[in-house]
Amino acid sequence: MSRVVTIRAEPLLRESYTPYGTVIDQSRNPIYCDDGQYFVERLTLHRLPTPMRHINRHFDSVQLFIPAVRTPFLVVVAPPWMSAANFDPTRIKAFVADGYQAFTYAIGTWHIGPRAIDGRPFSLINLQGERSNEVHTEDIDLAARHDTVVQFEVDGRVLNPA
Amino acid sequence: MTEVARRVTIRVEPLTAEAYAPFGTLVTPERQLLWIDPGQYTARLMTLEPLAKEIRHVNRHPDHIQLFVPSNDRPFYLVVAPAEMTAASFDPARIRIFLNDGTQSITFGKNVWHIAPRAVDGELTVVVNVQGSRQFEFQEDLDMSKVLGTVIEVAR
Numbered sequence: 113m114s115r116v117v118t119i120r121a122e123p124l125l126r127e128s129y130t131p132y133g134t135v136i137d138q139s140r141n142p143i144y145c146d147d148g149q150y151f152v153e154r155l156t157l158h159r160l161p162t163p164m165r166h167i168n169r170h171f172d173s174v175q176l177f178i179p180a181v182r183t184p185f186l187v188v189v190a191p192p193w194m195s196a197a198n199f200d201p202t203r204i205k206a207f208v209a210d211g212y213q214a215f216t217y218a219i220g221t222w223h224i225g226p227r228a229i230d231g232r233p234f235s236l237i238n239l240q241g242e243r244s245n246e247v248h249t250e251d252i253d254l255a256a257r258h259d260t261v262v263q264f265e266v267d268g269r270v271l272n273p274a
Numbered sequence: 275m276t277e278v279a280r281r282v283t284i285r286v287e288p289l290t291a292e293a294y295a296p297f298g299t300l301v302t303p304e305r306q307l308l309w310i311d312p313g314q315y316t317a318r319l320m321t322l323e324p325l326a327k328e329i330r331h332v333n334r335h336p337d338h339i340q341l342f343v344p345s346n347d348r349p350f351y352l353v354v355a356p357a358e359m360t361a362a363s364f365d366p367a368r369i370r371i372f373l374n375d376g377t378q379s380i381t382f383g384k385n386v387w388h389i390a391p392r393a394v395d396g397e398l399t400v401v402v403n404v405q406g407s408r409q410f411e412f413q414e415d416l417d418m419s420k421v422l423g424t425v426i427e428v429a430r
Contacts, residue, residue, distance in 0.1 A: 140317075141318060142315075149309055152301050152305070152341060153304065154301050156303070178379075178402045180344075212346065214319070214343070214345070
C-alpha cells in the first residue's frame with residue numbers, strides 16, 4: 113500500500129507563493145517564453161483532486177493563469193530546485209486562490225493543473241509556451257516512483273481521501 | 275495647437291467576435307497564438323480610467339499582440355481602428371467603439387490602433403493587462419486633434 117502524504121492548503125499570498133511563481137500585482141510582472149510564442153486559451157476545469165499520483169513541470173515558459181470566474185480553487189506546486197531524482201513529496205504545497213488572483217508557475221516549478229475545491233466548475237485564461245506541453249515537460253509518477261499518493265486538506269476537510 | 279475643425283461622432287456597439295474580428299480576437303477554449311518580437315510579455319493589474327467625452331489620441335504597437343482579461347467582471351469600452359491605416363492616412367471616421375460586458379477576454383492585434391480600455395462611468399473596473407516589455411520603444415502615437423484637427427465624440 114502506498115504512503116499517503118496529506119498537504120494542508122493555505123491562502124494564496126504573494127509573499128508565501130514567491131518560491132513557486134508570482135501573484136500578479138500592479139507592477140509589470142515579467143513572464144518568459146524561450147521557445148516560440150505564447151498561446152492563450154480559456155480552460156474550464158471541474159475535477160476534484162483525486163489522490164494525486166503525478167506532478168509535472170515545464171522548462172520553456174512561465175505559465176500564467178488568470179481566473180475568468182470568481183470561484184476559489186486549489187493551486188498545487190513544489191519547488192523548482194528539486195530534481196525528479198531527489199523529489200520529496202512532503203515538500204508539495206497547496207494554496208487556495210480566491211478566484212480574483214492571477215498567478216504564474218515559474219519555469220521549472222512542479223505543479224498539477226488547478227483543481228476544484230467543491231466540484232463547481234471554474235474557468236481560467238491560460239498562457240503557456242506553444243511547445244510547452246508537447247516538448248518541454250517533465251513528469252513524475254509519484255505512485256510508481258515514490259510509492260506515494262498525495263491528498264489535500266482545505267479548512268479541516270480532506271478533499272480527495274486516498 | 276491646431277484648432278479642432280472637425281468632430282466625428284462614433285456610436286458604441288456591442289462586442290461580438292464577428293464585429294471585432296478586424297481588430298483582434300475574443301479568447302475561447304480554442305488555443306490561439308499570441309505574438310511578441312522583440313521582448314517578452316509582462317502582466318499587471320490595471321484599474322481603468324473612465325471614457326472621456328472626447329478622444330484625441332490613439333496609439334499602436336508593432337511589436338506585440340496585447341491581451342486584456344477582466345478581473346472583476348465590470349463592463350469596459352474598447353476603442354480601436356484598423357491596422358492597415360498609417361498615421362498619414364488615418365481616417366478618424368473608421369474608429370469603432372465596442373462595449374465589453376466584462377466577461378470577455380480580448381486581444382488587440384498587432385498594429386491595431388487603440389487607446390487603453392476605458393471603464394463605464396461610475397464603475398471600478400480592473401483588468402489584467404498582458405503587454406510587451408519593450409512597447410514604449412516601438413509605440414506609435416497619433417494626436418488626432420493636432421495632426422488631423424479632429425476629435426472623436428462618443429455616442430453611448
